Amino acid sequence: MKKITKVWALVVLMLVAVDAYLIAFYAPVEAAQGVAQKIFYWHVPSAMVMMLFYIVGGVAGVIYLLKRSERADLVAVSFIEVGFVFCSIVLVTGPLWAKPIWGAWWTWEPRLTSTLFVWLIFFGYFILRNSLEDKDDARLYSSVLALFGCLDIPIIMLAVKLWRGVHPQVLNARSNLPDEMWLTLAFSAVTVFSLALLLIYIRYKKGAPTLYG
């Protein structure tokens, strides 16, 4: 492991430790939801990372389609893989919060359902890539799938609004959040983004995909 990676990993580790302290001891316990609300400090930034990384992955896929640049494909794979990790975190932390608050691990709430759709689309990305023996075909077709997946995201978001779910709108509730909660959320966002960027860096440096051919 290179020195820069080690230093970066150490910084991220320290950020995670400080963030854990802020979530556990600094941020107050929410009156109505209790301790379960603290899941949001990682759930919300993970959702932001997921969206951003999938879009970057899709754009990199388009660049690959236009220029057939292997570097663009590697960027696309890196962002989509890490985006997938954070999408999985969102899908795990969501039900962990939902069970004590809504009384069920899974409800067919629009935002949950749409996140599951996005997760499945990009799970298909890995399956497609793994199924094609020809490397160029794998790059080409998975770029097309990434493009379609990213094109789906804005319409899904629009449909979620129309579907009228009961998912909390954390970022719209800025004025209602106490300063301690807001500061913790902001620090968690910095921590999660730092971790995500570290993972991107490691994945990109690893070069050609090794997990699936």
Added chain:
Amino acid sequence: MSKLIALMKKEGLLFLRQKHLFLSLLLFSTLVILLIYFGMEGMGQRPEGVVPSVIWLAVVFGGTLQLNRTYDFERDEDVLDGMRLIEGISTPFYLSKLIVNLVMLLIITAFSSFIAALLFDYPLFARLSNIVWPLVLGVVGMGAVGTTFSTMVMANHKRDILLPTIFYPLIAPLSVAVIKAMQVDSMDHVTWLKILIAFDVIYVTASLLVFDRMME
């Protein structure tokens, strides 16, 4: 345009040669409806709420078989490699495949609607205005994506599993919009239709743009 007409003639001839396979697709859609009917027996669901979803499921499952067959003829004898040599063929080629798939999917839709109405005692003609446009727009979106993605898997021996695995998640949001738009008490019928139009425009445009690249 002349290339498109020539390709459409070829597709018409191929269809006539294999029309027995198309009858199998219709039978398969009927079996899907029957299985759903027996699966739901005793649940006491109102037909108005259930039948549009049943029709759409029959279209999706029956349609997947049709979409998987899109390039059956091109797969053999390296036909696709020959097609690649013809200048400016990719758009007419994609459109000819899309049109054939849409016609097939629309026939499956009409047939499935009739069978579902018969089995579930559903007032099909009274509800026609509610279900026609969502189904037609849904079929266009499904056909556009399916035609593009069947290109990717046509040479793959795992295509029977691969196409649904990558195709169903992509059309899942579209399916939600189709079913929501068909609901009798839907207050947002027009808005869901607009979302379906947005899906169709994006899917058809993106498919036309990427197919050219995929044919290179």
